[in-house]
Amino acid sequence: MTSSHLTRRRLMQSGAVVAAAAGGWSPAFAEDVRLRVFWWGSKERAERTDKVNALYQQKNPGVTVAGESLGWTDYWPRLATQSAGRNAADLIQMDYRYIFEYARRGGLMALDPFVGKQLALNEFSQAAVDSGKVDGKIYGISLGLNSTAMIYDKTAIEAAGLKVPTWNMSWQEIGDFAVELTKATKKKDYFGIHDGGRYEPALEVFLRQRGRELYNEEGKLGFGEADIGDWFALWDGLRKRGGCATAEVQALEMGEIDTSLLTLGKSAMVLAHSNQLVGFQALSKGKLALSMYPSGGAGAKPGQYLKPSQLMSVYSRTKSPEAAAKLLDFFVNDLEAGRTLGVERGVPASNAVRKAIEPTLDELSKSMADYVAFVSDKVSALPPPPPQGAGEIQLVLRKVNEQIGFNRLSVADGAKQFMAEAKGVLARG
Amino acid sequence: MFLLPWFAGFFGLTLGPAVASLYLSFTDFDLIRDPRWIGAANYVRIATNDPKFAAAMGVTFFYVALAVPLKLCFALAIALVLNRGIAGLPIYRAIFYLPSLLGASVAIAVLWRQLFAGDGLVNKFLAIFGVEGSSWISNPSYSLYTLVALSVWQFGSPMIIFLAGLRQLPKEIYEAASIDGASTQQQFWKITLPMLTPVIFFNGVVQTIDAFKAFTPAFIISGGTGGPIDSTLFYTLYLYQEAFALFRMGYASALAWILVLIIAAFTAFAFLSQRYWVHYGE
Numbered sequence: 001m002t003s004s005h006l007t008r009r010r011l012m013q014s015g016a017v018v019a020a021a022a023g024g025w026s027p028a029f030a031e032d033v034r035l036r037v038f039w040w041g042s043k044e045r046a047e048r049t050d051k052v053n054a055l056y057q058q059k060n061p062g063v064t065v066a067g068e069s070l071g072w073t074d075y076w077p078r079l080a081t082q083s084a085g086r087n088a089a090d091l092i093q094m095d096y097r098y099i100f101e102y103a104r105r106g107g108l109m110a111l112d113p114f115v116g117k118q119l120a121l122n123e124f125s126q127a128a129v130d131s132g133k134v135d136g137k138i139y140g141i142s143l144g145l146n147s148t149a150m151i152y153d154k155t156a157i158e159a160a161g162l163k164v165p166t167w168n169m170s171w172q173e174i175g176d177f178a179v180e181l182t183k184a185t186k187k188k189d190y191f192g193i194h195d196g197g198r199y200e201p202a203l204e205v206f207l208r209q210r211g212r213e214l215y216n217e218e219g220k221l222g223f224g225e226a227d228i229g230d231w232f233a234l235w236d237g238l239r240k241r242g243g244c245a246t247a248e249v250q251a252l253e254m255g256e257i258d259t260s261l262l263t264l265g266k267s268a269m270v271l272a273h274s275n276q277l278v279g280f281q282a283l284s285k286g287k288l289a290l291s292m293y294p295s296g297g298a299g300a301k302p303g304q305y306l307k308p309s310q311l312m313s314v315y316s317r318t319k320s321p322e323a324a325a326k327l328l329d330f331f332v333n334d335l336e337a338g339r340t341l342g343v344e345r346g347v348p349a350s351n352a353v354r355k356a357i358e359p360t361l362d363e364l365s366k367s368m369a370d371y372v373a374f375v376s377d378k379v380s381a382l383p384p385p386p387p388q389g390a391g392e393i394q395l396v397l398r399k400v401n402e403q404i405g406f407n408r409l410s411v412a413d414g415a416k417q418f419m420a421e422a423k424g425v426l427a428r429g
Numbered sequence: 430m431f432l433l434p435w436f437a438g439f440f441g442l443t444l445g446p447a448v449a450s451l452y453l454s455f456t457d458f459d460l461i462r463d464p465r466w467i468g469a470a471n472y473v474r475i476a477t478n479d480p481k482f483a484a485a486m487g488v489t490f491f492y493v494a495l496a497v498p499l500k501l502c503f504a505l506a507i508a509l510v511l512n513r514g515i516a517g518l519p520i521y522r523a524i525f526y527l528p529s530l531l532g533a534s535v536a537i538a539v540l541w542r543q544l545f546a547g548d549g550l551v552n553k554f555l556a557i558f559g560v561e562g563s564s565w566i567s568n569p570s571y572s573l574y575t576l577v578a579l580s581v582w583q584f585g586s587p588m589i590i591f592l593a594g595l596r597q598l599p600k601e602i603y604e605a606a607s608i609d610g611a612s613t614q615q616q617f618w619k620i621t622l623p624m625l626t627p628v629i630f631f632n633g634v635v636q637t638i639d640a641f642k643a644f645t646p647a648f649i650i651s652g653g654t655g656g657p658i659d660s661t662l663f664y665t666l667y668l669y670q671e672a673f674a675l676f677r678m679g680y681a682s683a684l685a686w687i688l689v690l691i692i693a694a695f696t697a698f699a700f701l702s703q704r705y706w707v708h709y710g711e
Contacts, residue, residue, distance in 0.1 A: 073652070073653060076673065077669075077673035077674070080461075081673070083460055083461045084460040084461070084678065101676065102461065105459055105676075106462060107461040247657070248563065248564045248567050248568050249564065249567070251564075251566075251568070251657040252566075254651075254652030254653075254654070255652060255654075256652075259652065389675075391674060391675055392675055395654065398656065399656065399659060402658045403658050406568075406569055406657065408658065
């Protein structure tokens, strides 16, 4: 999906370049710059981003911006291949999980030299700036603020004659609620909540509420066998009581919005991220709403944190670093660009942009912005960065939770096996 | 000179990358930093310390051992029926060949997912007989069988080859056999099958190689995870995960070369075994 339509202006330019080359005075056009932007996301996002690219071209003659986009699953292999071929786009949309992998391997450019020149960050809070740092240097600029969120089908819950969940319900209470919900809806293969046992962000919130971490500063596991055992037991109990999806139904979920049990009409609640509300709503008939993840109960620590929904990074081998930084600045600071992008990538990190777009938001976008504002005093600091191999541990979590779900392992053995496999992965790095 | 495009393609797009991947298999390469020579360490790890390698091998061998014979039997059976000289043969041939054209595509894998899901068409059909089916693709006990079924369904290309083979068989032999009082069954076992062995051999080798390389259906049906519980973790899928999801291109290259060796060994074995069971008409 590219947005490089041939315009008359560009056609004349290329004609001019040919003429210039023939006449031997090409240096006059040395400022002609071609930039590529690469992101993952829905069609909705592609349309909005293409508009911003076109807007930038209009305001900056001599610069061509071409966009490319793919779905999440296809995006990362493509980016890895392009990086290996030394042919990645100039601006690369990054995820908090991958920025460490790419920055530490030298795939991204440190942006500190551009700050205050091409790239203004004075409308960003320190926390927002820090969320794009790797080992003390800025490698990504936050495109939006985000937090984990439980997305629920308000229509379905009310149709079942129940009240929607509130933000301070504990894991136990949400579990009971889910069991009640499954019973009240009386539909085959429909459950109160999906099986979140395999979902790493949910495990992380659960651990932080107990004062543990997924990974500590040394890049080791920040929790023990007892913690993961409690986690698997929580979901195993819910499966047995009928509150969450059976292993067989859960295995249909592939990790993207279009195969989520909520989208497939098989569950009323899913654990997800707040910015995904827009994407989920686009595929759901019922009216959706956000709530916080279940709490750890009395005396527990806050588990959630605000994180960048996406970051924008600059490729380490870009031919025009300054121009790339300038385009990045336009993405995050320009008010018109901000209005075009809306909150589809999360609530903008720049205070000025946030204020400017507030009046233009529709109801759904507003509820998301409100959610982020609501949780911002109920969260704690960003966790330490995930170590190398963290991606593989996600696969281990998913597999062990499935083994327990299909009764191939007991909870206790599952916990043992998870610890052994995860430690093995981290040792390999 | 007319071979030039072929040479360019072979050296540029096949041999070049193959040599590069052989080199990479002896390195630690994360796709972004330059590869670092580590000798045979990747191969040592595969051989001694990789439980997932063994799991992926198990899935793949099971698949090959089940899908290839089933597919060949099915293809031969349909070819025999079509060879009886029914009217409209080209049409049937085209219809039966169609799945093979579509088979490796993403669309069919997605369709398969829908068919064998808990509320899919297969279970709706079973429900007519009062059978309550499982969600076949998302149950680790059955998921691999749905992929075997998908493979068998694509029997078109071996069928066409069998059909061509059947057409070549001299009619006189059958006439002679009929006169001697051989039943149709006897004719099949004593004449058709032995004379068809070169074609069976060819189909067997091609289909085995294909089955070892199967990737798309498993990738789509499990969303690239090889799940549930690694039950569809094909060797190629494992290799893909290592290379593109976990940034271990060096290790993945070593895995790829092991697969090449396995396929080569199977093919060599098949060729060596020919003298015992394949009859070429003299």
